[in-house]
Amino acid sequence: MNTTARGAVIHAVGAKWEVEDLALAEPGPGEVRIKVMASGLCHSDDHLVTGDIPNALPLVGGHEGAGIIDAVGPGVTRLAVGDHVATAYLPACGTCAWCAQGMQYICDTGAGMEAGFMLDGTARFSSGTSGRPIGAMQRLGTFANYLVTSQAQAVKIDDDIPFDVACLVSCGVATGWGSAVNGAGVRPRDTVMVIGVGGVGINAVQGARHAGAAHVVAVDPVAYKRERALELGAIHAYATIEDAMPFVHSVTNGQGADNAVVTVGVVDGRLIADAFSAIRKEGTVAVVSIGQNQPGIPISPLELVVYAKHLRGVLFGNCNPTRDIPALLDYYKSGRLKLDELVTRRYTLDQVNDAYSDMHAGLNLRGVLIHEH
Known part of the structure; x- marks a missing residue:
């Protein structure tokens, strides 16, 4: 039937x-x-x-x-x-x-x-x-x-x-929230850069703030999205990573962001490399965005090893649906999300x-x- x-x-x-x-x-x-x-x-x-x-x-x-x-x-x-x-x-x-x-x-x-x-x-x-x-x-x-x-x-x-x-x-809320909390491992007092603050990235902003980040920096070329990011937990918002770096360096003793979460609509290797350059020693780049294999990710193996940096992919915010979907909705009901x-x-x-x-x-x-x- x-x-x-x-x-x-x-x-x-x-x-x-x-x-x-x-x-x-x-x-x-x-x-x-x-x-x-x-x-x-x-x-x-x-x-x-x-x-x-x-x-x-x-x-x-x-x-x-x-x-x-x-x-x-x-x-x-x-x-x-x-x-x-x-x-x-x-x-x-x-x-x-x-x-x-x-x-x-x-x-x-x-x-x-x-x-x-x-x-x-x-x-x-x-x-x-x-x-x-x-x-x-x-x-x-x-x-x-x-x-x-x-x-x-x-x-x-x-x-x-x-x-x-x-x-x-x-999808979008859990993926974004989890990309900051689980994928990037944001901790209290961290400086976090969220690159791309659309439907997923805006929730990475919320997740980073929930995790206790001192400075949530939103990066997006669209002014409307930057404005919304400031309403939903970002402290500063910039059009590009390059524009954001003077502020990031000013609050990290020149070291770079503790974490960067890449949540643009379609990513390429160059943007991932830029995010990788923007983090400190032992920092983490969490890549959520979908992209193509070419032309690859032009990062320095020396920088990866000597600075002990972390580059990882994140799927569904590394969340567990049966646990985290109800938990996030509980946060919503309590006003925390x-x-x-x-x-x-x-x-x-x-x-x-x-x-x-x-x-x-x-x-x-x-x-x-x-x-x-």
Whole structure:
């Protein structure tokens, strides 16, 4: 038995999102159907359009979602019909070697997600006209108003949390917050540089402030984003790393920042090298941004070794979805994390291409898609 959904599909690199009627399979063993109420319009979904993240196409977009469990398949134990949930764009099986060590963000069941199919190799979405199977971004597809996914990719949340802010914690907030707290290891009194303060970086600013940083320095060429960063925890904001360095040196005895978090939309090796040069001895650069392999990262091996610097990649803020999504929402409820202030504009599904045009124009801190039912 199939139900129907309406969602935004990307068919080819460089194309526009197309809103289509979709057929949706019933949830299988260990799977749930979610009535999606809201979806974050994350830059990662735009990477499908630009080709910066290689995926098999077509795909139903969207991985930041919040909604209500509408149906459950056989063997579901974590969730029940009527539960409010946020999606987890990375699964957490709970039993692999990585999950057992508290590293759900690299769970083994995340392998092969670029195809958009479930672990059994089949799709849950299909074209409502041709019947062709269609994959889903991160095995989710929150740009559709209904989706089917594994119970390992849905986290129960409190019923009183608005869906339009809960969805943001599914990726952007957790990734940004964790990139500072977990990835860069920010500590009290640190001087932290956050390079790129869009939907992810703005939460690295919040995370660094939460961790006790004395100086959170935001770097972004867009004036609007610099202004918002100052509202959400940054002490100073500059257009470039070069512009920021006189202040950083003035508060670190010329040593450089303790940490740098790279959260630009698309990164290249030169920018990573600039961030690496901006940190002190034993400092850490945490790279969150997606980029290409060429032309490489032009850092000096001598500088890496003699100054004992750290360069690391960070995935989902090195967070554990089952623990950290509820924890971040608890911070929100207690006033320690700002979520309402992140949402610049809400869009309908039919406005999805307008939303990404606004993102590229630097008009949004975060856009949110509100589904109709």
